[in-house]
Amino acid sequence: MEEKIIESFTLDHDKVLAPYVRVIETQYSKHGDPLTNYDVRLVAPNVQEIPTAAMHTLEHLLAKYLREKLDGYIDCSPYGCRTGFHLLCWGEADPHQAASALKYALQQVLKTTWEEVPGIKRQECGNYKDHSLTGAKAWAAEILDKGISEDAFERILV
Ligand SMILES: [Zn+2]
Numbered sequence: 001m002e003e004k005i006i007e008s009f010t011l012d013h014d015k016v017l018a019p020y021v022r023v024i025e026t027q028y029s030k031h032g033d034p035l036t037n038y039d040v041r042l043v044a045p046n047v048q049e050i051p052t053a054a055m056h057t058l059e060h061l062l063a064k065y066l067r068e069k070l071d072g073y074i075d076c077s078p079y080g081c082r083t084g085f086h087l088l089c090w091g092e093a094d095p096h097q098a099a100s101a102l103k104y105a106l107q108q109v110l111k112t113t114w115e116e117v118p119g120i121k122r123q124e125c126g127n128y129k130d131h132s133l134t135g136a137k138a139w140a141a142e143i144l145d146k147g148i149s150e151d152a153f154e155r156i157l158v
Helices: 052-069 095-111 132-148
Strands: 020-028 034-041 075-079 084-090
Touching: 020 084, 020 095, 052 075, 052 084, 052 095, 052 132, 095 132
Parallel strands: none
Antiparallel strands: 020 034, 034 084, 075 084
């Protein structure tokens, strides 16, 4: 069987300039509906990684705030390396719109109270004790401070 090339593993992780949003690919259903997968990179690969509790709370908050801004939002799931997220959306690729939505979402994180974090009860989450809103806010502030680029290799800030 021919081995499928996974685009994300062909990316030179030493060349990217985080924080950024990058289009991984747009796929089309058999009916022609486009679905775009983005690389949402919050911190520089192999330089920094977000601790699990902060990453986990960011995951819950991005699910809430990206949905408010992005038409066709499907899902935003953390990378195992804890440097970013996959973002899946219906529609053609629009990295400017996705990066702008990420900026909005992180700005909202800074204003969020513990009571406003969705899905953090035992019944709602797979590891409900592993959350840090303080950490999520500190990382959101640092990422916003650096600025979010709509390009992975050039700093084009939104
Ligand atoms: Zn959870």
